[in-house]
Amino acid sequence: MNALAATSRNFKQAAKLLGLDSKLEKSLLIPFREIKVECTIPKDDGTLASYVGFRVQHDNARGPMKGGIRYHHEVDPDEVNALAQLMTWKTAVANIPYGGAKGGIGCSPGDLSISELERLTRVFTQKIHDLIGIHTDVPAPDMGTNAQTMAWMLDEYSKFHGYSPAVVTGKPVDLGGSLGRDAATGRGVLFATEALLAEHGKGIAGQRFVIQGFGNVGSWAAQLITEAGGKVIAISDVTGAIKNSNGLDIPELVKHSAEKRGIKGFAGGDAVDPSSLLIEDCDVLVPAALGGVINKDNANDIKAKYIIEAANHPTDPEADEILAKKGVLILPDILANSGGVTVSYFEWVQNIQGFMWDEEKVNRELRTYIARAFRDTKDMCRAHHCDLRMGAFTLGVNRVARATVLRGWEA
Numbered sequence: 001m002n003a004l005a006a007t008s009r010n011f012k013q014a015a016k017l018l019g020l021d022s023k024l025e026k027s028l029l030i031p032f033r034e035i036k037v038e039c040t041i042p043k044d045d046g047t048l049a050s051y052v053g054f055r056v057q058h059d060n061a062r063g064p065m066k067g068g069i070r071y072h073h074e075v076d077p078d079e080v081n082a083l084a085q086l087m088t089w090k091t092a093v094a095n096i097p098y099g100g101a102k103g104g105i106g107c108s109p110g111d112l113s114i115s116e117l118e119r120l121t122r123v124f125t126q127k128i129h130d131l132i133g134i135h136t137d138v139p140a141p142d143m144g145t146n147a148q149t150m151a152w153m154l155d156e157y158s159k160f161h162g163y164s165p166a167v168v169t170g171k172p173v174d175l176g177g178s179l180g181r182d183a184a185t186g187r188g189v190l191f192a193t194e195a196l197l198a199e200h201g202k203g204i205a206g207q208r209f210v211i212q213g214f215g216n217v218g219s220w221a222a223q224l225i226t227e228a229g230g231k232v233i234a235i236s237d238v239t240g241a242i243k244n245s246n247g248l249d250i251p252e253l254v255k256h257s258a259e260k261r262g263i264k265g266f267a268g269g270d271a272v273d274p275s276s277l278l279i280e281d282c283d284v285l286v287p288a289a290l291g292g293v294i295n296k297d298n299a300n301d302i303k304a305k306y307i308i309e310a311a312n313h314p315t316d317p318e319a320d321e322i323l324a325k326k327g328v329l330i331l332p333d334i335l336a337n338s339g340g341v342t343v344s345y346f347e348w349v350q351n352i353q354g355f356m357w358d359e360e361k362v363n364r365e366l367r368t369y370i371a372r373a374f375r376d377t378k379d380m381c382r383a384h385h386c387d388l389r390m391g392a393f394t395l396g397v398n399r400v401a402r403a404t405v406l407r408g409w410e411a
Protein backbone atom coordinates (compact mmCIF):
# COMPACT_ATOMS: atom_id res chain seq x y z
CA MET A 1 0.00 0.00 0.00
CA ASN A 2 1.21 3.51 -0.83
CA ALA A 3 2.85 5.20 2.23
CA LEU A 4 0.40 8.11 2.22
CA ALA A 5 -2.65 5.86 1.98
CA ALA A 6 -1.33 3.71 4.85
CA THR A 7 -0.50 6.67 7.11
CA SER A 8 -3.79 8.42 6.39
CA ARG A 9 -5.68 5.20 7.08
CA ASN A 10 -4.04 4.95 10.52
CA PHE A 11 -4.81 8.63 11.17
CA LYS A 12 -8.48 8.19 10.23
CA GLN A 13 -8.79 5.16 12.49
CA ALA A 14 -7.36 7.19 15.38
CA ALA A 15 -9.67 10.13 14.58
CA LYS A 16 -12.62 7.71 14.73
CA LEU A 17 -11.52 6.29 18.09
CA LEU A 18 -11.19 9.85 19.42
CA GLY A 19 -14.56 10.88 17.96
CA LEU A 20 -13.00 13.89 16.20
CA ASP A 21 -15.26 16.30 14.38
CA SER A 22 -15.06 15.50 10.63
CA LYS A 23 -14.07 19.07 9.66
CA LEU A 24 -11.26 19.08 12.23
CA GLU A 25 -10.19 15.67 10.94
CA LYS A 26 -9.98 17.02 7.40
CA SER A 27 -8.00 20.09 8.45
CA LEU A 28 -5.50 17.93 10.39
CA LEU A 29 -4.91 15.68 7.41
CA ILE A 30 -4.23 18.34 4.76
CA PRO A 31 -0.60 19.55 4.85
CA PHE A 32 0.08 23.18 5.80
CA ARG A 33 2.35 23.63 2.76
CA GLU A 34 3.92 21.42 0.06
CA ILE A 35 7.07 22.67 -1.63
CA LYS A 36 8.53 21.18 -4.82
CA VAL A 37 11.72 22.60 -6.28
CA GLU A 38 13.98 21.91 -9.23
CA CYS A 39 17.65 21.48 -8.29
CA THR A 40 20.14 21.54 -11.16
CA ILE A 41 23.86 21.15 -10.49
CA PRO A 42 26.96 20.85 -12.61
CA LYS A 43 28.40 17.35 -12.12
CA ASP A 44 32.16 16.89 -11.63
CA ASP A 45 32.53 16.04 -15.35
CA GLY A 46 30.93 19.36 -16.37
CA THR A 47 27.56 17.93 -17.48
CA LEU A 48 24.34 19.14 -15.87
CA ALA A 49 22.09 17.00 -13.70
CA SER A 50 18.59 17.95 -12.53
CA TYR A 51 16.83 16.62 -9.44
CA VAL A 52 13.48 17.30 -7.77
CA GLY A 53 13.48 18.32 -4.12
CA PHE A 54 10.51 18.37 -1.74
CA ARG A 55 9.67 19.81 1.63
CA VAL A 56 6.23 19.06 3.03
CA GLN A 57 5.31 21.12 6.08
CA HIS A 58 2.44 19.18 7.56
CA ASP A 59 1.32 20.96 10.73
CA ASN A 60 2.50 23.69 13.11
CA ALA A 61 -0.24 23.82 15.74
CA ARG A 62 2.16 22.78 18.53
CA GLY A 63 5.29 24.63 17.36
CA PRO A 64 7.86 24.92 14.56
CA MET A 65 7.66 22.12 12.02
CA LYS A 66 10.38 19.50 12.38
CA GLY A 67 11.67 16.57 10.40
CA GLY A 68 14.48 15.09 8.38
CA ILE A 69 15.70 15.42 4.79
CA ARG A 70 15.97 12.16 2.85
CA TYR A 71 18.21 11.52 -0.19
CA HIS A 72 17.00 8.36 -1.92
CA HIS A 73 16.03 7.38 -5.46
CA GLU A 74 12.51 6.40 -4.32
CA VAL A 75 11.67 9.79 -2.77
CA ASP A 76 8.32 10.96 -4.18
CA PRO A 77 5.68 13.52 -3.12
CA ASP A 78 3.33 10.96 -1.53
CA GLU A 79 6.09 9.40 0.52
CA VAL A 80 7.39 12.78 1.76
CA ASN A 81 3.80 13.76 2.56
CA ALA A 82 3.32 10.57 4.62
CA LEU A 83 6.63 11.03 6.43
CA ALA A 84 5.76 14.68 7.23
CA GLN A 85 2.41 13.61 8.65
CA LEU A 86 4.12 10.95 10.77
CA MET A 87 6.44 13.66 12.16
CA THR A 88 3.41 15.66 13.36
CA TRP A 89 2.10 12.72 15.38
CA LYS A 90 5.62 11.69 16.49
CA THR A 91 6.56 15.08 18.00
CA ALA A 92 3.20 15.08 19.79
CA VAL A 93 3.75 11.53 21.14
CA ALA A 94 7.18 12.65 22.39
CA ASN A 95 5.47 15.76 23.81
CA ILE A 96 8.05 18.15 22.41
CA PRO A 97 6.92 21.61 21.21
CA TYR A 98 7.02 20.99 17.48
CA GLY A 99 4.84 20.22 14.51
CA GLY A 100 5.85 17.97 11.63
CA ALA A 101 7.64 18.26 8.28
CA LYS A 102 9.81 16.13 6.01
CA GLY A 103 11.91 16.77 2.93
CA GLY A 104 13.80 14.85 0.35
CA ILE A 105 15.52 14.80 -2.98
CA GLY A 106 15.00 12.01 -5.52
CA CYS A 107 18.63 11.01 -6.07
CA SER A 108 21.04 8.13 -5.41
CA PRO A 109 23.53 9.64 -2.96
CA GLY A 110 25.93 6.71 -3.36
CA ASP A 111 26.38 7.64 -7.04
CA LEU A 112 27.28 11.29 -6.30
CA SER A 113 30.72 12.56 -5.27
CA ILE A 114 31.09 14.58 -2.05
CA SER A 115 31.36 17.83 -4.01
CA GLU A 116 28.24 16.94 -6.08
CA LEU A 117 26.33 16.22 -2.85
CA GLU A 118 27.48 19.55 -1.44
CA ARG A 119 26.33 21.44 -4.56
CA LEU A 120 22.97 19.64 -4.54
CA THR A 121 22.42 20.41 -0.83
CA ARG A 122 23.33 24.07 -1.32
CA VAL A 123 21.01 24.48 -4.34
CA PHE A 124 18.15 22.80 -2.44
CA THR A 125 18.76 25.12 0.55
CA GLN A 126 18.78 28.18 -1.74
CA LYS A 127 15.36 27.14 -3.05
CA ILE A 128 13.74 26.64 0.38
CA HIS A 129 15.66 29.06 2.67
CA ASP A 130 12.76 31.54 2.90
CA LEU A 131 10.38 28.80 4.07
CA ILE A 132 12.50 27.25 6.83
CA GLY A 133 13.78 28.90 10.01
CA ILE A 134 14.45 28.50 13.74
CA HIS A 135 10.80 29.18 14.61
CA THR A 136 9.13 27.92 11.42
CA ASP A 137 10.68 24.68 10.15
CA VAL A 138 13.87 22.98 11.36
CA PRO A 139 15.36 20.20 9.12
CA ALA A 140 17.54 17.30 10.31
CA PRO A 141 19.16 14.19 8.76
CA ASP A 142 17.20 11.14 7.56
CA MET A 143 18.07 8.31 5.16
CA GLY A 144 20.97 9.17 2.86
CA THR A 145 21.88 12.38 4.71
CA ASN A 146 24.06 13.03 7.76
CA ALA A 147 25.74 15.67 9.94
CA GLN A 148 27.80 16.93 6.98
CA THR A 149 24.62 17.53 4.96
CA MET A 150 23.27 19.61 7.85
CA ALA A 151 26.56 21.58 8.02
CA TRP A 152 26.14 22.55 4.32
CA MET A 153 22.49 23.49 4.88
CA LEU A 154 23.43 25.62 7.88
CA ASP A 155 26.20 27.37 5.96
CA GLU A 156 24.00 28.07 2.92
CA TYR A 157 21.06 29.26 5.05
CA SER A 158 23.41 31.55 7.04
CA LYS A 159 24.46 33.35 3.83
CA PHE A 160 20.88 34.65 3.55
CA HIS A 161 19.90 35.04 7.20
CA GLY A 162 23.13 35.35 9.25
CA TYR A 163 24.69 32.57 11.30
CA SER A 164 21.80 30.50 12.71
CA PRO A 165 22.91 27.14 14.17
CA ALA A 166 19.40 26.29 15.45
CA VAL A 167 17.99 26.22 11.89
CA VAL A 168 19.03 22.58 11.52
CA THR A 169 19.70 19.78 14.01
CA GLY A 170 21.86 16.70 13.72
CA LYS A 171 24.80 19.02 12.89
CA PRO A 172 28.42 18.16 13.63
CA VAL A 173 29.21 18.83 17.32
CA ASP A 174 31.84 21.38 16.19
CA LEU A 175 29.02 23.51 14.73
CA GLY A 176 26.71 23.29 17.75
CA GLY A 177 25.38 19.78 17.25
CA SER A 178 24.34 17.96 20.40
CA LEU A 179 26.43 15.29 22.00
CA GLY A 180 24.45 12.07 21.70
CA ARG A 181 22.40 13.08 18.61
CA ASP A 182 24.25 10.72 16.27
CA ALA A 183 23.31 7.70 18.42
CA ALA A 184 19.96 9.11 19.61
CA THR A 185 17.54 7.25 17.32
CA GLY A 186 19.26 3.92 18.01
CA ARG A 187 19.43 4.68 21.74
CA GLY A 188 15.75 5.59 21.74
CA VAL A 189 15.03 2.26 20.03
CA LEU A 190 16.91 0.53 22.88
CA PHE A 191 15.01 2.44 25.60
CA ALA A 192 11.64 1.83 23.93
CA THR A 193 12.41 -1.88 23.50
CA GLU A 194 13.40 -2.12 27.17
CA ALA A 195 10.09 -0.51 28.16
CA LEU A 196 8.07 -2.96 26.03
CA LEU A 197 9.97 -6.08 27.11
CA ALA A 198 9.81 -5.06 30.80
CA GLU A 199 6.02 -5.23 30.56
CA HIS A 200 6.39 -8.90 29.69
CA GLY A 201 8.90 -9.63 32.44
CA LYS A 202 11.81 -9.66 29.98
CA GLY A 203 15.00 -7.68 29.43
CA ILE A 204 17.26 -7.11 26.41
CA ALA A 205 19.77 -9.69 27.70
CA GLY A 206 19.35 -13.06 26.03
CA GLN A 207 16.86 -11.90 23.37
CA ARG A 208 17.72 -12.67 19.73
CA PHE A 209 17.46 -9.64 17.42
CA VAL A 210 17.31 -9.33 13.62
CA ILE A 211 17.95 -5.85 12.19
CA GLN A 212 17.22 -4.61 8.64
CA GLY A 213 19.48 -1.67 7.77
CA PHE A 214 22.95 -0.86 9.07
CA GLY A 215 23.08 2.91 8.60
CA ASN A 216 22.79 5.51 11.35
CA VAL A 217 19.80 3.95 13.10
CA GLY A 218 20.47 0.24 12.50
CA SER A 219 24.17 0.35 13.40
CA TRP A 220 23.65 2.32 16.61
CA ALA A 221 20.72 0.13 17.60
CA ALA A 222 22.86 -2.99 16.99
CA GLN A 223 25.76 -1.62 19.05
CA LEU A 224 23.61 -0.52 21.98
CA ILE A 225 21.50 -3.70 22.00
CA THR A 226 24.71 -5.76 22.04
CA GLU A 227 26.14 -3.68 24.91
CA ALA A 228 22.90 -4.33 26.82
CA GLY A 229 23.37 -8.10 26.43
CA GLY A 230 21.11 -8.74 23.42
CA LYS A 231 22.24 -11.09 20.67
CA VAL A 232 22.05 -9.63 17.15
CA ILE A 233 21.90 -12.73 14.97
CA ALA A 234 21.22 -11.29 11.50
CA ILE A 235 21.58 -7.94 9.74
CA SER A 236 21.09 -6.64 6.20
CA ASP A 237 21.93 -3.53 4.19
CA VAL A 238 21.82 -2.74 0.47
CA THR A 239 24.89 -4.91 -0.17
CA GLY A 240 23.46 -8.10 1.37
CA ALA A 241 22.51 -9.95 4.55
CA ILE A 242 24.56 -11.92 7.10
CA LYS A 243 23.70 -14.28 9.91
CA ASN A 244 25.46 -15.80 12.92
CA SER A 245 23.21 -17.70 15.34
CA ASN A 246 25.77 -17.19 18.11
CA GLY A 247 25.54 -13.41 17.69
CA LEU A 248 27.36 -11.12 15.26
CA ASP A 249 30.44 -9.22 16.48
CA ILE A 250 28.95 -5.75 16.01
CA PRO A 251 32.09 -3.60 16.68
CA GLU A 252 33.92 -5.69 14.03
CA LEU A 253 30.97 -5.37 11.63
CA VAL A 254 30.97 -1.58 12.09
CA LYS A 255 34.67 -1.52 11.12
CA HIS A 256 34.10 -3.84 8.14
CA SER A 257 31.12 -1.81 6.91
CA ALA A 258 33.07 1.48 7.09
CA GLU A 259 36.04 0.00 5.19
CA LYS A 260 34.09 -1.94 2.54
CA ARG A 261 31.08 0.41 2.30
CA GLY A 262 28.65 -2.31 3.32
CA ILE A 263 28.31 -5.51 5.32
CA LYS A 264 28.83 -7.86 2.35
CA GLY A 265 31.82 -10.15 2.77
CA PHE A 266 31.95 -9.96 6.59
CA ALA A 267 33.87 -13.01 7.78
CA GLY A 268 32.05 -13.27 11.12
CA GLY A 269 28.78 -14.55 9.63
CA ASP A 270 27.21 -16.49 6.77
CA ALA A 271 25.69 -14.70 3.81
CA VAL A 272 21.90 -15.21 3.65
CA ASP A 273 19.24 -14.16 1.17
CA PRO A 274 18.30 -10.52 2.03
CA SER A 275 14.71 -11.21 1.00
CA SER A 276 14.36 -13.78 3.83
CA LEU A 277 15.88 -11.58 6.56
CA LEU A 278 12.56 -10.36 7.92
CA ILE A 279 11.28 -13.92 8.32
CA GLU A 280 14.36 -15.22 10.17
CA ASP A 281 13.63 -16.99 13.46
CA CYS A 282 14.22 -14.42 16.24
CA ASP A 283 12.59 -12.82 19.29
CA VAL A 284 12.74 -9.18 18.19
CA LEU A 285 12.68 -7.85 14.63
CA VAL A 286 13.96 -4.29 14.07
CA PRO A 287 13.28 -2.86 10.59
CA ALA A 288 15.67 0.13 10.31
CA ALA A 289 15.70 0.95 6.59
CA LEU A 290 12.84 1.49 4.15
CA GLY A 291 9.07 1.81 4.43
CA GLY A 292 6.48 -0.83 3.51
CA VAL A 293 8.84 -3.79 3.94
CA ILE A 294 6.45 -5.74 6.19
CA ASN A 295 3.36 -6.36 4.10
CA LYS A 296 0.70 -8.92 3.32
CA ASP A 297 3.21 -10.96 1.29
CA ASN A 298 5.54 -11.73 4.23
CA ALA A 299 3.56 -10.98 7.42
CA ASN A 300 2.32 -14.54 7.78
CA ASP A 301 5.89 -15.88 7.74
CA ILE A 302 7.30 -13.52 10.35
CA LYS A 303 8.53 -15.46 13.39
CA ALA A 304 9.49 -12.60 15.73
CA LYS A 305 7.34 -12.04 18.82
CA TYR A 306 8.05 -8.29 18.86
CA ILE A 307 8.60 -5.79 16.03
CA ILE A 308 10.30 -2.51 16.94
CA GLU A 309 9.75 0.01 14.13
CA ALA A 310 13.05 1.88 13.97
CA ALA A 311 12.29 2.80 10.35
CA ASN A 312 9.35 5.01 9.39
CA HIS A 313 6.17 3.17 8.28
CA PRO A 314 7.87 -0.21 7.76
CA THR A 315 4.55 -2.05 8.28
CA ASP A 316 1.53 -1.89 5.98
CA PRO A 317 -1.93 -1.80 7.62
CA GLU A 318 -2.78 -5.21 6.05
CA ALA A 319 0.32 -6.67 7.71
CA ASP A 320 -0.72 -5.05 11.01
CA GLU A 321 -3.95 -7.05 10.88
CA ILE A 322 -2.21 -10.34 10.06
CA LEU A 323 0.43 -9.84 12.77
CA ALA A 324 -2.16 -8.90 15.39
CA LYS A 325 -3.94 -12.22 14.74
CA LYS A 326 -0.61 -14.03 15.20
CA GLY A 327 -0.08 -12.24 18.55
CA VAL A 328 2.99 -10.29 17.38
CA LEU A 329 3.41 -7.02 19.30
CA ILE A 330 4.44 -3.99 17.23
CA LEU A 331 6.02 -0.92 18.80
CA PRO A 332 5.08 1.75 16.23
CA ASP A 333 7.52 4.11 14.50
CA ILE A 334 6.10 7.32 15.99
CA LEU A 335 7.10 6.01 19.42
CA ALA A 336 9.96 3.59 18.71
CA ASN A 337 12.11 5.97 16.63
CA SER A 338 11.19 9.21 18.43
CA GLY A 339 14.61 9.31 20.13
CA GLY A 340 16.13 11.08 17.12
CA VAL A 341 13.76 14.02 17.04
CA THR A 342 13.75 14.20 20.85
CA VAL A 343 17.51 14.77 20.94
CA SER A 344 17.11 17.14 17.97
CA TYR A 345 14.83 19.12 20.29
CA PHE A 346 17.54 19.07 22.99
CA GLU A 347 20.02 20.33 20.35
CA TRP A 348 17.71 23.18 19.32
CA VAL A 349 17.17 24.14 22.98
CA GLN A 350 20.96 24.13 23.60
CA ASN A 351 21.53 26.31 20.49
CA ILE A 352 18.89 28.82 21.55
CA GLN A 353 20.27 28.93 25.11
CA GLY A 354 23.88 29.04 23.88
CA PHE A 355 24.68 26.33 26.44
CA MET A 356 25.91 22.76 25.85
CA TRP A 357 24.80 19.73 27.84
CA ASP A 358 27.12 16.82 28.56
CA GLU A 359 26.29 13.49 26.91
CA GLU A 360 25.17 11.88 30.14
CA LYS A 361 22.47 14.54 30.59
CA VAL A 362 21.32 14.09 26.96
CA ASN A 363 20.99 10.32 27.39
CA ARG A 364 19.33 10.62 30.81
CA GLU A 365 16.74 13.09 29.49
CA LEU A 366 16.16 10.89 26.43
CA ARG A 367 15.40 7.90 28.66
CA THR A 368 12.89 10.03 30.62
CA TYR A 369 11.14 11.23 27.42
CA ILE A 370 10.90 7.73 25.90
CA ALA A 371 9.63 6.20 29.16
CA ARG A 372 6.97 8.93 29.42
CA ALA A 373 5.89 8.50 25.77
CA PHE A 374 5.57 4.75 26.35
CA ARG A 375 3.48 5.24 29.52
CA ASP A 376 1.24 7.83 27.81
CA THR A 377 0.76 5.47 24.85
CA LYS A 378 -0.22 2.60 27.15
CA ASP A 379 -2.76 4.89 28.87
CA MET A 380 -4.37 5.55 25.47
CA CYS A 381 -4.36 1.79 24.68
CA ARG A 382 -6.31 1.20 27.89
CA ALA A 383 -8.68 4.14 27.30
CA HIS A 384 -9.50 3.12 23.72
CA HIS A 385 -9.02 -0.68 23.96
CA CYS A 386 -6.56 -0.59 21.10
CA ASP A 387 -3.10 -1.81 20.09
CA LEU A 388 0.16 0.13 20.52
CA ARG A 389 -0.05 1.73 17.06
CA MET A 390 -3.52 3.12 17.71
CA GLY A 391 -2.44 4.02 21.27
CA ALA A 392 0.39 6.16 19.87
CA PHE A 393 -1.75 7.59 17.04
CA THR A 394 -4.62 8.57 19.36
CA LEU A 395 -2.09 10.13 21.77
CA GLY A 396 -0.42 12.21 19.04
CA VAL A 397 -3.56 13.13 17.11
CA ASN A 398 -5.41 14.13 20.29
CA ARG A 399 -2.60 16.48 21.39
CA VAL A 400 -2.45 18.13 17.96
CA ALA A 401 -6.26 18.40 17.77
CA ARG A 402 -6.39 20.07 21.20
CA ALA A 403 -3.71 22.60 20.22
CA THR A 404 -5.51 23.31 16.92
CA VAL A 405 -8.85 23.93 18.61
CA LEU A 406 -7.24 26.14 21.29
CA ARG A 407 -5.57 28.30 18.64
CA GLY A 408 -8.84 28.62 16.70
CA TRP A 409 -9.57 29.57 13.09
CA GLU A 410 -10.62 33.24 13.34
CA ALA A 411 -9.16 35.13 10.35
Ligand SMILES: NC(=O)C1=CN([C@@H]2O[C@H](COP(=O)(O)OP(=O)(O)OC[C@H]3O[C@@H](n4cnc5c(N)ncnc54)[C@H](OP(=O)(O)O)[C@@H]3O)[C@@H](O)[C@H]2O)C=CC1
Binds near residue numbers: 141
Ligand atom coordinates in the same frame (compact mmCIF):
# COMPACT_ATOMS: atom_id res chain seq x y z
N1 LIG B 1 18.43 9.21 11.21
C1 LIG B 1 17.50 9.43 12.13
O1 LIG B 1 17.73 10.12 13.12
C2 LIG B 1 16.14 8.81 11.99
C3 LIG B 1 15.86 7.89 11.01
N2 LIG B 1 14.64 7.27 11.00
C4 LIG B 1 14.32 6.26 10.01
O2 LIG B 1 15.20 5.15 10.15
C5 LIG B 1 15.40 4.53 8.85
C6 LIG B 1 16.88 4.47 8.56
O3 LIG B 1 17.39 5.80 8.55
P1 LIG B 1 18.97 6.08 8.72
O4 LIG B 1 19.60 4.99 9.49
O5 LIG B 1 19.09 7.47 9.17
O6 LIG B 1 19.44 6.03 7.21
P2 LIG B 1 20.90 5.67 6.64
O7 LIG B 1 20.93 6.21 5.27
O8 LIG B 1 21.95 6.06 7.61
O9 LIG B 1 20.89 4.07 6.60
C7 LIG B 1 19.92 3.37 5.88
C8 LIG B 1 20.32 1.90 5.91
O10 LIG B 1 19.33 1.14 5.24
C9 LIG B 1 20.00 0.32 4.29
N3 LIG B 1 19.09 -0.04 3.23
C10 LIG B 1 18.59 0.71 2.22
N4 LIG B 1 17.80 -0.03 1.45
C11 LIG B 1 17.78 -1.28 1.99
C12 LIG B 1 17.16 -2.48 1.63
N5 LIG B 1 16.37 -2.56 0.57
N6 LIG B 1 17.40 -3.58 2.42
C13 LIG B 1 18.19 -3.50 3.49
N7 LIG B 1 18.81 -2.38 3.87
C14 LIG B 1 18.61 -1.29 3.13
C15 LIG B 1 21.16 1.14 3.84
O11 LIG B 1 22.14 0.34 3.19
P3 LIG B 1 23.37 1.07 2.44
O12 LIG B 1 24.08 1.92 3.45
O13 LIG B 1 24.22 -0.06 1.99
O14 LIG B 1 22.75 1.90 1.35
C16 LIG B 1 21.64 1.63 5.19
O15 LIG B 1 22.31 0.60 5.88
C17 LIG B 1 14.57 5.37 7.87
O16 LIG B 1 13.30 4.80 7.74
C18 LIG B 1 14.47 6.72 8.57
O17 LIG B 1 13.37 7.47 8.14
C19 LIG B 1 13.69 7.53 11.95
C20 LIG B 1 13.93 8.44 12.92
C21 LIG B 1 15.14 9.22 12.97
Ligand SMILES: O=C(O)CCC(=O)C(=O)O
Binds near residue numbers: 141
Ligand atom coordinates in the same frame (compact mmCIF):
# COMPACT_ATOMS: atom_id res chain seq x y z
O1 LIG C 1 15.59 14.84 14.16
C1 LIG C 1 14.67 15.30 13.52
O2 LIG C 1 14.32 16.46 13.55
C2 LIG C 1 13.82 14.43 12.60
C3 LIG C 1 14.20 12.99 12.54
C4 LIG C 1 13.31 12.32 11.54
O3 LIG C 1 13.33 12.66 10.38
C5 LIG C 1 12.40 11.28 11.97
O4 LIG C 1 12.16 11.13 13.18
O5 LIG C 1 11.85 10.57 11.12
